[in-house]
Amino acid sequence: MRIAITGGAGYIGSHTLLDILGDGHEALVIDNYANSSPEALARVKSLSNRTFEMSEQTITDQPSLSETFQQFKPEAVIHFAGLKAVGESEDIPLTYYEENIQGTISLLRAMDGCGCKNIIFSSSATVYGLPDYLPFDEAHPTAPINTYGRTKYFAEEIIHDWTKTDPAKSAVVLRYFNPVGAHKSGMIGEDPAGIPNNLVPFIAQVAIGRRDALSVFGNDYETKDGTGVRDYIHINDLASGHVAAVDYIAEHTGFEAINLGTGRGYSVLEVVAAFEKASGKPIPLRYEPRRKGDLANSYAECDKAKRLLGWHAQFGINEMCEDVWRWQSQNPHGYRDN
Ligand code: NAD
Ligand code: UDP
Numbered sequence: 001m002r003i004a005i006t007g008g009a010g011y012i013g014s015h016t017l018l019d020i021l022g023d024g025h026e027a028l029v030i031d032n033y034a035n036s037s038p039e040a041l042a043r044v045k046s047l048s049n050r051t052f053e054m055s056e057q058t059i060t061d062q063p064s065l066s067e068t069f070q071q072f073k074p075e076a077v078i079h080f081a082g083l084k085a086v087g088e089s090e091d092i093p094l095t096y097y098e099e100n101i102q103g104t105i106s107l108l109r110a111m112d113g114c115g116c117k118n119i120i121f122s123s124s125a126t127v128y129g130l131p132d133y134l135p136f137d138e139a140h141p142t143a144p145i146n147t148y149g150r151t152k153y154f155a156e157e158i159i160h161d162w163t164k165t166d167p168a169k170s171a172v173v174l175r176y177f178n179p180v181g182a183h184k185s186g187m188i189g190e191d192p193a194g195i196p197n198n199l200v201p202f203i204a205q206v207a208i209g210r211r212d213a214l215s216v217f218g219n220d221y222e223t224k225d226g227t228g229v230r231d232y233i234h235i236n237d238l239a240s241g242h243v244a245a246v247d248y249i250a251e252h253t254g255f256e257a258i259n260l261g262t263g264r265g266y267s268v269l270e271v272v273a274a275f276e277k278a279s280g281k282p283i284p285l286r287y288e289p290r291r292k293g294d295l296a297n298s299y300a301e302c303d304k305a306k307r308l309l310g311w312h313a314q315f316g317i318n319e320m321c322e323d324v325w326r327w328q329s330q331n332p333h334g335y336r337d338n
Helices: 011-022 038-048 062-072 086-093 093-114 145-162 199-207 233-251 268-279 305-307 315-329
Strands: 002-006 026-031 053-056 075-079 119-125 172-174 178-180 214-216 231-236 252-262 285-288
Touching: 002 053, 002 062, 011 026, 011 038, 011 075, 011 199, 011 233, 026 062, 062 093, 062 172, 075 233, 086 093, 086 145, 093 119, 093 145, 119 145, 119 233, 145 172, 178 233, 178 285, 199 214, 199 268, 199 315, 214 268, 231 233, 231 315, 233 252, 233 305, 252 305, 268 315
Parallel strands: 002 026, 002 075, 026 053, 075 119, 119 172, 172 252, 178 231, 214 285
Antiparallel strands: none
């Protein structure tokens, strides 16, 4: 298939691009490098030994996106582009609505303009909000508790309404749990700008000596050891979930929301222990109060992905940490080392 990948230079986009090329598809990446580097795409090119098209532009510029689509004529779009920091979304909500909502509408219009009827969208477990029950299945009520989560929820609804305008349209929204890890080669990985918001990139920077200690946000939750529990999923499993979703939308129409997780939760202290084992480095800890808006527990029910996509996660927490450590130790300052 001819697949346009918005945000294809980013963390999840670059790993997915590699698998999409490996599966024989033709790709066009659209990215404005707001949170990524051309170096990631150069590395995907060398790892895949394949070429793909690249257009440096913002998805919110609808006329120019339409022009790009008229030329490339995508048969499907994988939509990663957007802003993703929960804390920042509370400070600049309008920017988040512009990028994540206006960007999605602009994309759907560009797709309509060239007759493209298939989309896979990066959603998030944050759309569920506080758990009524666990694990979160796709039927769980959606009641996000922050602006970022609401942008994902609204974008899902907009895409759902868009599919209703034509029985040939097909959309899969993938609700990711906690993506971590890096490609086995150590050549591509997560490269956060500034202080990492997420647990595993922060631990990796402590291990490499860029930060002195990990702040553990809360050790009085009702969990196995008092620290927060999350469903971490290896980035290569996430990427292969997108390849499976491409196969699915090629054969099915309508709208589906599907969790991508492992179904198993790990506490902060369990992740720290796995990373210490993988890296051979001690991770000094500093206990701090709970982070505002954090859940105690979040993990996925993954039956729907298995049933519809024939997909399930293969890698465990040890491989996730080993692969992050390979990437971090080969690239102590991420793509900026190049
Ligand atoms: P990322 O920031 O690494 O990638 C996003 C990419 O989109 C970047 O390359 C950025 O430059 C690009 N981009 C941003 N705004 C753009 C615009 N207006 N036009 C063109 N390109 C633009 O983030 P990621 O971790 O790879 O996340 C990808 C998607 O998955 C996002 O939509 C995110 O909300 C979603 N998601 C991520 C996580 C996670 O923990 N990483 C979890 C759930 C959902
Ligand atoms: N966490 C932590 N210290 C950090 C970053 C995260 O203790 O520097 C904890 C956080 O409170 C949560 C877990 O690690 O319990 C995962 O956090 P992350 O931000 O990676 O994912 P999210 O909370 O968005 O699911």
